[in-house]
Amino acid sequence: MTRQPAFHQVENAPSGSRRERVRQATSREIKEIARRHLTAHGASGVSLRAIAREMGMTAPGLYRYFASLNDLLEALQAELFAELGAAVDAAEAAQPEPDTDGRLLAALRAVRAWGLANRPEFALLFGPAGTPPASSPEESPAAEAGQRFASTFVALFDRLIAEGRFTVPDEPEASPALCAQLDAFASLTGFSGDRASAGAVRVLLSCWVRFYGIVCMEVFQHLGFVSDDMEALFEAELRDLAAGLGVAYRPPEAG
């Protein structure tokens, strides 16, 4: 407990002393191997001893880099959020900048594609929370990375609102409790303060939940009894979702 060296991880700053450099290189190697084991055998197949073995080290040595196996997995989570975010950004960037519709569809499809191509990783990010959610929201690097990922989509929805794409329901029946929650969410995610009424936030959340539902079902392999290839069903859902947002649906580009 009194021996841990600091766990600084500036991630993209390999500068500093030589020691810092090799330290970060080792840390990266650990995470890379862990990622491979995650891909191959699922989250429960990631073990410190196996990683150490593969590195020509012994397990206790890894404790110089991560305080526990759980910490390693959380660090992996953060990296995976970044990776998924990059995939989404790339898909979005492949669409012309002013084409909000195209960008949104591409971004959502990118999440699904990444999840299908990386099932165990997706499960680690969006499956049942292994550890209870971080008490202090920003203390955990994973939670921070998750929020950064979410902000990508918040920004897209912000564009929809700014463009006045969908008519925000008045929420005449919204309970005060719900309104308070929605407002809290809006301020927390940096939703554009002016136009983001509680109604707009609810539309956003509703869409996100719906999207989460279908992607999780497919990645977690429920609904396997429907079919092995759920692309058609996903696209049908996406169409509905887009319709509710005033977004012009467009089938995926072949290839």
Place this chain on the structure above:
Amino acid sequence: MTRQPAFHQVENAPSGSRRERVRQATSREIKEIARRHLTAHGASGVSLRAIAREMGMTAPGLYRYFASLNDLLEALQAELFAELGAAVDAAEAAQPEPDTDGRLLAALRAVRAWGLANRPEFALLFGPAGTPPASSPEESPAAEAGQRFASTFVALFDRLIAEGRFTVPDEPEASPALCAQLDAFASLTGFSGDRASAGAVRVLLSCWVRFYGIVCMEVFQHLGFVSDDMEALFEAELRDLAAGLGVAYRPPEAG
């Protein structure tokens, strides 16, 4: 491999020889203790050795009852599906028989309530599939129990269709692939053949996915940054869902 005694589990037939009776009692005890450990420490906290210790046995003895830890967990899955189904049935039965709206709302709320009260159990049932989905659909008792659970809701949606509650979209744009999937699903779940067009099945699946999404998000403790109590948001979603089905929304009965 050649030594396993048969794994007959008629479940509700403690009849037969005395031996059979004590065998099933032991089997039940194993599952009960496993369930307690699942509740307390999550799925990864269920261990044969700990169960055996608590029973005053040794771990290898348990292999007379379950072929592996995975088998135990699958048996638990089946039991949990039954338990969840019973909770849903009870909630439904508390509503007057002809009140389709009330019964559907009660059933859906019961699923959420059970999931929140039994997070690890819910995660085991609806979280990422630990083992790849059973190749032969009916071989696994867990898959069988899952389908029985699903049939409860299929029956309810069937009532909605029979009562002509919602206008089935014509699905003019449905791809042949999608239609094939939907038809397969309909016949597999015993959807009432006559009126269950592909469109109706799609509405059902869409609702289920949406419902799955919000309940999973809440149970898995994502969206924790929105609020700790998502009941208001859940009810808002439920209202939307009901509206799309021609079901009259009704706030939950206090108490």
Place this chain on the structure above:
DNA sequence: GGAGAAACGTGAACACCGTTAGCGGATTAC
């Protein structure tokens, strides 16, 4: 340049885990 501090990696150990093999005792079937 040399002394002291900090970080690093190791070996041993503790307490677990799933699973298999082989054995003796109890129970059942004939």
Place this chain on the structure above:
DNA sequence: GTAATCCGCTAACGGTGTTCACGTTTCTCC
């Protein structure tokens, strides 16, 4: 009563996370 069956045990193999104490390397600072 004998033979077959089932049951639970011990022992063992190989795996896991984690802690502790120790020697070695590396850096820092004077």
